Amino acid sequence: MLMITERLAPFLGTVVGATSRPLSFKQFENGTVLIGGGVRGVVDTVRHVAETRLDGLAENADTVVSLFPFMQDARIMRTWAGVEAVMQDQIPVIGLSSQHDNVIHAFGFSAHGYQLGPITGEIVADLAMEREPKLPITPFSIQRFQTPCPA
Ligand SMILES: Cc1cc2nc3c(=O)[nH]c(=O)nc-3n(C[C@H](O)[C@H](O)[C@H](O)COP(=O)(O)OP(=O)(O)OC[C@H]3O[C@@H](n4cnc5c(N)ncnc54)[C@H](O)[C@@H]3O)c2cc1C
Numbered sequence: 299m300l301m302i303t304e305r306l307a308p309f310l311g312t313v314v315g316a317t318s319r320p321l322s323f324k325q326f327e328n329g330t331v332l333i334g335g336g337v338r339g340v341v342d343t344v345r346h347v348a349e350t351r352l353d354g355l356a357e358n359a360d361t362v363v364s365l366f367p368f369m370q371d372a373r374i375m376r377t378w379a380g381v382e383a384v385m386q387d388q389i390p391v392i393g394l395s396s397q398h399d400n401v402i403h404a405f406g407f408s409a410h411g412y413q414l415g416p417i418t419g420e421i422v423a424d425l426a427m428e429r430e431p432k433l434p435i436t437p438f439s440i441q442r443f444q445t446p447c448p449a
Contacts, residue, residue, distance in 0.1 A: 300378055300379075301358065301377045303372045303374055304329075304330065304372065314365070321333075321362070322335040322336070330375070337354040339351050348380055359374070384409065390406045390438055392435055392438040394425060396439075396441050402422055402425050421435060
């Protein structure tokens with residue numbers, strides 16, 4: 299889930315996270331402040347949509363106010379929730395299919411798909427052009443989930 303505030307005077311030039319509780323806190327150039335950090339909403343797996351959960355948003359807002367007390371008066375303009383794919387080991391799958399020719403995997407970005415988008419694009423382009431990717435991608439292979447055949 300995410301929340302976004304009204305426009306505030308500039309006060310923050312970097313993204314702030316917390317170690318003991320979920321928080322991602324950043325101010326955009328237009329002054330609005332984005333508050334998130336992985337607090338989860340409710341997912342409707344049939345309709346593939348997510349809905350916000352007020353108690354989770356309130357907890358997230360409490361964290362913000364405890365670290366930045368002046369945020370107590372900031373008004374929240376919008377809240378929303380999204381659905382994303384999370385792998386068991388929190389590491390995406392990037393690489394060639396082990397089952398089919400001409401299939402390239404790039405999924406399961408586990409909360410980091412925006413950051414990983416540019417490098418993933420480069421890797422997928424290299425694989426599509428049958429070039430060796432510039433960085434090692436073995437740890438991202440789909441094969442890490444293949445269970446060994448019973449003896
Ligand atoms: C609230 C929130 C905040 C986030 N913040 C960050 C952040 O700050 N930084 C960051 O790096 N990442 C963040 N993420 C994670 C990021 O959004 C995802 O990792 C990224 O969007 C994954 O990209 P994707 O293309 O793999 O999957 P998606 O973006 O999920 O795209 C998959 C697409 O496939 C479509 N689809 C699904 N099934 C079918 C089907 N059967 N047929 C056709 N189409 C189908 C879906 O509709 C969707 O458009 C955030 C996610 C959420 C929910």
